[in-house]
Amino acid sequence: MRPNSLILAAILYTVACSSRALSHVPSLLPRAGSLEQVTDFGDNPTNVGMYIYVPNNLATNPGIVVAIHYCTGTAEAYYTGSPYAELAEQYGFVVIYPESPYEGTCWDVSSQSTLTHNGGGNSNSIANMVTWAISQYNADASKVFVTGSSSGAMMTNVMAATYPELFAAGTVYSGVSAGCFYSNTNQEDGWNSTCAQGQVVTSPQNWASVARAMYPGYNGTRPRMQIYHGSTDATLYPQNYYETCKQWAGVFGYNYDSPQQVEQNTPETNYATTIWGDYLQGIFATGVGHTVPIRGDDDMSWFGFA
Ligand SMILES: *[C@@H]1O[C@H](CO)[C@@H](O)[C@H](O)[C@H]1NC(C)=O
Numbered sequence: 532m533r534p535n536s537l538i539l540a541a542i543l544y545t546v547a548c549s550s551r552a553l554s555h556v557p558s559l560l561p562r563a564g565s566l567e568q569v570t571d572f573g574d575n576p577t578n579v580g581m582y583i584y585v586p587n588n589l590a591t592n593p594g595i596v597v598a599i600h601y602c603t604g605t606a607e608a609y610y611t612g613s614p615y616a617e618l619a620e621q622y623g624f625v626v627i628y629p630e631s632p633y634e635g636t637c638w639d640v641s642s643q644s645t646l647t648h649n650g651g652g653n654s655n656s657i658a659n660m661v662t663w664a665i666s667q668y669n670a671d672a673s674k675v676f677v678t679g680s681s682s683g684a685m686m687t688n689v690m691a692a693t694y695p696e697l698f699a700a701g702t703v704y705s706g707v708s709a710g711c712f713y714s715n716t717n718q719e720d721g722w723n724s725t726c727a728q729g730q731v732v733t734s735p736q737n738w739a740s741v742a743r744a745m746y747p748g749y750n751g752t753r754p755r756m757q758i759y760h761g762s763t764d765a766t767l768y769p770q771n772y773y774e775t776c777k778q779w780a781g782v783f784g785y786n787y788d789s790p791q792q793v794e795q796n797t798p799e800t801n802y803a804t805t806i807w808g809d810y811l812q813g814i815f816a817t818g819v820g821h822t823v824p825i826r827g828d829d830d831m832s833w834f835g836f837a
């Protein structure tokens with residue numbers, strides 16, 4: 532061999548070895564196309580589980596949807612039981628599925644810490660997941676959304692109130708207003724029957740103060756809110772629909788008693804849509820119980836993907 536060939540052989544050998552070595556470096560990023568757990572997303576004061584779905588079809592500067600499960604649910608159950616992972620493939624966003632750390636897997640929407648911006652509760656952990664994902668995927672911070680069902684819907688309202696700077700919009704499937712599940716003994720993950728049974732009734736102004744107090748002094752934009760509730764909900768009584776709409780109407784300065792528009796049989800028969808303005812609409816489903824079916828395509832429109 533001529534010296535040049537030796538050098539070339541040495542280079543080829545080195546390249547072969549290092550690429551083999553590289554292929555053995557464990558993947559540090561969650562795999563695309565399946566539900567993956569993330570354990571190192573940052574400060575996690577209340578041990579909330581973080582699961583993520585990164586689509587095969589990940590967009591450049593993707594959006595993020597935080598999808599929050601109901602009591603007895605898990606990240607896995609909401610991943611399989613909701614349309615967001617499939618929609619992620621269509622629109623290229625990342626889905627974060629937080630998982631409750633408590634027995635019975637309800638969310639803490641009752642303690643002072645979770646009801647406070649950077650208060651060290653569940654809401655704080657979920658916010659940290661969002662911050663991690665924004666930097667990890669170079670996400671578009673103006674396209675971060677939150678949604679959930681039942682206890683996850685309560686948490687959606689709490690996230691919107693405690694971290695208004697993080698979210699552009701939220702969709703609430705059968706929840707209660709932020710602060711309604713408040714525990715007067717500061718219990719984490721407490722159940723508030725007075726609220727659940729629709730007996731916490733107050734004015735838009737009072738509800739707005741409750742929401743604003745969760746991030747005192749915040750004066751930036753807040754997420755647009757869309758509220759779904761069923762008329763025969765026997766778990767979280769339908770009064771909670773009105774109280775939640777009052778809360779956000781108060782926050783956005785809409786006159787709760789005179790909405791812009793009420794559309795009967797919209798988006799389907801027996802559903803009525805009330806529009807207060809660009810930032811708030813409520814959808815009341817007559818004859819529907821505690822589980823209002825998730826309307827994936829409508830969520831995509833509300834979030835601005837479709
Ligand atoms: C339930 O929540 C309301 C506020 O929505 C609060 O006034 C009440 O004290 C709470 N009940 C308990 C038992 O913590």
Ligand SMILES: *[C@@H]1O[C@H](CO)[C@@H](O)[C@H](O)[C@H]1NC(C)=O
Nearest residue numbers: 696746747748749750751752
């Ligand atoms: C309120 O607005 C001022 C001026 O724009 C800003 O400096 C301050 O950080 C804002 N407060 C909060 C809590 O965002």
